[in-house]
Structures are given as structure tokens and as C-alpha cells.
Amino acid sequence: MSSVSTSLRRDELDLPLVITHLVKGVIYADSHEKAWRHLLPLQAQVRDYVGVMGLTVVVDEAEGYAFLRSKPDDEADDGQLPRLIPRRALSFHVSLILALLRKKLAEFDASGAETRLILTRDQLVEMVRMFLPESSNEARLVDQIDTQLTKIVELGFLRRITGQEAAYEVRRILKAFVDGQWLAEFDQRLAEYAAQLGGGEEED
Numbered sequence: 001m002s003s004v005s006t007s008l009r010r011d012e013l014d015l016p017l018v019i020t021h022l023v024k025g026v027i028y029a030d031s032h033e034k035a036w037r038h039l040l041p042l043q044a045q046v047r048d049y050v051g052v053m054g055l056t057v058v059v060d061e062a063e064g065y066a067f068l069r070s071k072p073d074d075e076a077d078d079g080q081l082p083r084l085i086p087r088r089a090l091s092f093h094v095s096l097i098l099a100l101l102r103k104k105l106a107e108f109d110a111s112g113a114e115t116r117l118i119l120t121r122d123q124l125v126e127m128v129r130m131f132l133p134e135s136s137n138e139a140r141l142v143d144q145i146d147t148q149l150t151k152i153v154e155l156g157f158l159r160r161i162t163g164q165e166a167a168y169e170v171r172r173i174l175k176a177f178v179d180g181q182w183l184a185e186f187d188q189r190l191a192e193y194a195a196q197l198g199g200g201e202e203e204d
Contacts, residue, residue: 014038015045022046022057022068026156026173029064039066063172093132093148098157099190100127101170102178108170121166124149131190 021027021035029036039046039059046057050068059066090098104127108117119127125145132141149168152158157174161167 010041013042015042015049018042018046019049022050022066026065026067028171036064036066058176060172060176063175065171065173065176067173067176091148091151093144094151094155096131097124097128097145097148097152098174098178100131101152101157102174105170105172105174117170118161118164119168119170121146121149121168124168 015038018027018035018039021032022039027035027039040061043057043059050057051071054071055068056071057066057068104119105117125142128145128148129141132145149158153160153168157171157177158168159171161169
């Protein structure tokens, strides 16, 4: 992907295009090809530009995504800048599903299979069901899981597959938010989740 970007002459590079896309959300190599081509050779300029706003750009060329995140408080300029990208509080159930998806993605990568992890709605429901309180109302349980999946799609960690009924792609940007160290402590966290089942507490 980086070899494609070097074919652009310096005077052809479009910094406003890149900044506009980043401010709107994540840039993916496979779905924002033009912005991605311009981003790669402009990374230093992008960092300088967003740095004055208390932001930093995260670029993962191998996985094919880039996004903006707020600088840690100890790196911000005297802590005077307002937070432009707010922290989001995730529900217990959304946090649980994200953890399960991250573990599934790690297992998928270790298997050396295809580069895209695709899961059906039924697979996702079965993956989550064992960690939720038993319910005599199957339809209500599935509706609850669907609601959480919709939220995760909105957050950008899942993408509905066009042309396939009830199928989702697990977006690799999830690896940037649930890192390897966190995943290594997954079993301990899962035990903590199990102790909270049915509570629905809010977590950061």
C-alpha cells in the first residue's frame, strides 16, 4: 500500500483531504483508497497539524487503518485544550462483546486464515449467549444482542456485509483499542464479567 502512495508527486498530495477524512472518522485503506494514498506520505504533516489541537494520529499500515485520538493528559499543552474527541462510556454488555470479538480475532489471526474475519449473526449470538443470564424469552435475548451489535457497528468495530444477510466483518481497528496486554488478562477479566452478569453496570 505504501508503494502506491509514493507514486504521488509532492505537489499532488492533498493534506486538507486527509484531515477532513480523519476528522469525520477512521480512514480505511480498503474503503477510503484516495485518502489513504495521500495520508501515508503526509504522516509527519498530519501529526503537526492535529498536534496543535491536542490530537495525535494513529496509523497502522499493516492493518490498513488510521484514526485520531486525544493526546494523553500529560502530553497536552498545559492541559488547557478542550478534549475534541470525547471518551465514551461503554455498557457492560458492549464491553463484553468487544472482548469476545478481540479474542476471536486473535484466534483467527493465529490460524493463518483469510485476512477478513466474517461472522454471521447466529455465530455472534452463540458466542455471547453463554456469558449472559439464562432467559426463557429467546426472542428478547436475541433482540438485546442485536441492539448491542448495532451499537458496536456505530462505534466502527463491526461492519455489516453488503449482500450477505446478517453477516458482519470484525474491523481490525479493534486491535488498537483492545491491545495484547489487555487480551493476555482476558480470562481474569472474563471472571470479573461473570461476577457482574445481570448488573449492566457502566464501564469506561
